[in-house]
Amino acid sequence: MEKAExxxxxxxxxxxxxxxxxxxxxSVSADPAYKQEVQRCAEAVRDxxxxxxxxxVEICPTAGHPIVYGEKIIDPDLPTVLVYGHYDVQPPDPLExxxxxxxxxxxxxxxIYARGSADDKGQFYMHVKALEVMLKNDGLACNAKFMIExxxxxxxxxxxxxxxxxxxxxxxxxxxxxxxxxxxxxVPSINTxxxxxxxxxxxxxxxxxxxxxxVYGGAVANPINVLCDLISSLHDKDRxxxxxxxxxxxxxxxxAERKALAEAPFDLEEFKRDLGIEEVLGEKGYSSDERSxxxxxxxxxxxxxxxxxxxxxxxxxxxxxxxxxxxxxxxQKSAAISKLFKEHFERIAPPYVNVEVRPHHGGEAAVTxxxxxxxxxxxxxxxxxxxxxxxxxxxGGSIPIVALFEQExxxxxxxxxxxxxxxxIHSPNEHFGVFNYIQGIRAIPRFYKHFAAVSxxxx
Ligand code: BES
Ligand code: MN
Ligand code: MN
Numbered sequence: 001m002e003k004a005e006x007x008x009x010x011x012x013x014x015x016x017x018x019x020x021x022x023x024x025x026x027s028v029s030a031d032p033a034y035k036q037e038v039q040r041c042a043e044a045v046r047d048x049x050x051x052x053x054x055x056x057v058e059i060c061p062t063a064g065h066p067i068v069y070g071e072k073i074i075d076p077d078l079p080t081v082l083v084y085g086h087y088d089v090q091p092p093d094p095l096e097x098x099x100x101x102x103x104x105x106x107x108x109x110x111x112i113y114a115r116g117s118a119d120d121k122g123q124f125y126m127h128v129k130a131l132e133v134m135l136k137n138d139g140l141a142c143n144a145k146f147m148i149e150x151x152x153x154x155x156x157x158x159x160x161x162x163x164x165x166x167x168x169x170x171x172x173x174x175x176x177x178x179x180x181x182x183x184x185x186x187v188p189s190i191n192t193x194x195x196x197x198x199x200x201x202x203x204x205x206x207x208x209x210x211x212x213x214x215v216y217g218g219a220v221a222n223p224i225n226v227l228c229d230l231i232s233s234l235h236d237k238d239r240x241x242x243x244x245x246x247x248x249x250x251x252x253x254x255x256a257e258r259k260a261l262a263e264a265p266f267d268l269e270e271f272k273r274d275l276g277i278e279e280v281l282g283e284k285g286y287s288s289d290e291r292s293x294x295x296x297x298x299x300x301x302x303x304x305x306x307x308x309x310x311x312x313x314x315x316x317x318x319x320x321x322x323x324x325x326x327x328x329x330x331x332q333k334s335a336a337i338s339k340l341f342k343e344h345f346e347r348i349a350p351p352y353v354n355v356e357v358r359p360h361h362g363g364e365a366a367v368t369x370x371x372x373x374x375x376x377x378x379x380x381x382x383x384x385x386x387x388x389x390x391x392x393x394x395x396g397g398s399i400p401i402v403a404l405f406e407q408e409x410x411x412x413x414x415x416x417x418x419x420x421x422x423x424x425i426h427s428p429n430e431h432f433g434v435f436n437y438i439q440g441i442r443a444i445p446r447f448y449k450h451f452a453a454v455s456x457x458x459x
Contacts, residue, residue, distance in 0.1 A: 001384075004137040004445055012438060015129050016107070018048060019437065022087070022121050023105040023114040029065055029088035029154045038150050041087050042066045045148050048125075052132040054146060062158035065150030069169075072131065073143045079455040080143040081448060082172035082411065084401065085124025085179060086152030089116035090426045097428035110434050117432035119425035123178035123418060124148055126437060130444035138445070141452035145172055149401075152179075155361030156401045163401070163408050174374040174451065175405050178440060180395050180417030185435060187265060188386040190378055191415035193293065193394035194402055196328030196365035198338040199301075202227070202345060203356040204320045210306075211316040221352035223320040224305045230348060230355075231322065234298055238284035241298050241326075243344045249331045253294055261294070262287065264391045274422065293394040297327045323360075327396065334362030363400020368413055377450035378414045385443040416440075416447065 008015075027041035028034040042059050045068045049057045054070035065088060073080075092102035092115045100106050105114035112122060127146065134140050147170065149159045163170060180191040206223035207216070236242050253261070266289045272280065282291035291297075305320035307313040326337055342357040349355040369375060370392050382390040395415065402413045418440040424430045 004133050007137050019125050020105045026103045027088050028091050029151050038065045045087050052128050053135040064158045068148045071145040074140050078142050080172040082145045082175045083127045084177045085148045086120045088150040088153050090153050111431040113431045118419040118423035120179045122432040126440035129441045134445045141448040175411050175413040178416050180415045181419040181421050188382045188390040189393045190390045191395040192392045193367040194399050196334050197398040198326040198334050198362045199360040201323050201358045205354045210318050213314045213316040217316050226353050227320040245340050251330045264393045292396040296329050301325050328365050330365045364403035366402040373454040374414050377454050380450045381443045381446035384446050
């Protein structure tokens with residue numbers, strides 16, 4: 001690995017420049033206005049994969065945004081790593097809260113500031129550069145396949161189809177994904193779980209038109225007031241979710257498992273300080289870390305209705321809306337939970353309003369084993385790179401495609417993430433450490449080396 005280390009050191013600046021080039025393309029998958037930019041980003045990813053030495057690189061069109069595929073098969077008898085990542089990004093708004101424009105990346109105090117720097121351009125690009133590093137130095141220890149999609153942030157619907165239709169092409173021994181965070185730069189960790197998701201929109205309708213809030217107010221139900229009542233009834237005083245059946249399939253962790261997870265350092269005071277809050281809130285009986293990883297949640301992501309412009313307008317609105325997400329844990333099923341929500345919400349709606357519940361995307365939770373050869377390889381690679389063995393932790397976010405890889409391809413995933421929770425993903429001023437980017441590029445070839453060795457029983 002010494003040759004590889006020297007190569008990385010010598011080419012570091014270019015590795016950064018190339019990433020900045022990718023970050024300059026506003027590949028916002030949610031907004032149709034950016035469709036051409038998403039396509040342009042796919043083309044850039046294709047070109048960079050070819051330059052790095054991948055074969056059979058192609059842009060695979062879908063009904064939505066394209067998937068970029070490439071591979072390097074050096075010996076069919078060697079194990080194969082399937083790298084997954086996403087080149088699409090979240091919308092950058094609110095723009096006025098960015099210190100520098102989201103698609104004009106700058107490096108400040110060792111951090112790369114741009115939308116997508118940590119989620120996930122900076123992280124998937126580590127794999128492209130690691131491929132170059134391996135091919136230019138010690139060679140590949142395993143075969144590699146790359147599948148970089150453009151619709152992760154909008155639910156990966158077309159990727160799910162692509163996976164089902166390309167099972168042969170995607171044959172591999174493990175999936176390797178860098179799209180999660182570690183505990184800290186001096187406390188490496190590996191995510192061993194992701195939460196599932198149910199996302200819905202509700203519409204509450206009262207009177208057939210907006211009304212003068214003086215002429216009618218007090219005599220007619222206000223749908224915004226009603227929506228607020230309905231939403232607050234979804235949690236009880238212990239912050240448990242009141243939807244009947246919601247917890248039925250939740251896998252409770254044993255005391256031993258909870259104790260093991262609690263080994264990971266978590267500083268509650270630092271957590272509060274970082275967020276500027278005096279106190280935390282969550283389900284009774286669980287720690288903050290547990291509440292955000294191994295427990296299911298229900299949150300309003302957006303709420304609107306009535307007059308929200310400048311100044312005041314006296315109006316009793318006809319309609320109120322909210323977007324609601326539920327984070328799920330094993331063995332809750334996204335479709336079943338969405339159905340429970342819809343039935344409950346319709347049942348509790350009072351007779352003076354009409355409610356409509358529309359499901360958006362969803363996905364299943366996933367847990368990855370820590371006793372696999374792949375986990376062992378990942379752990380060794382991290383230990384060599386950081387000088388410390390990584391701590392297994394459960395993550396709170398969702399990557400729905402992970403459960404699908406297991407279901408359709410029979411593959412387990414290694415969540416080889418190098419970000420930090422403080423990277424402000426999905427927020428203004430998203431950033432990714434130059435240190436983290438380079439550590440990732442250093443660790444990935446070590447994963448290949450150990451995965452090949454462990455798979456052969458040589459480590
Ligand atoms: N990379 C994130 C997921 C993530 C972040 C997992 C941090 C663990 C730690 C991913 O891009 C993401 O944002 N996923 C969405 C779900 C998707 C269906 C929109 C999410 O978790 O909200
Ligand atoms: Mn991501
Ligand atoms: Mn994301």
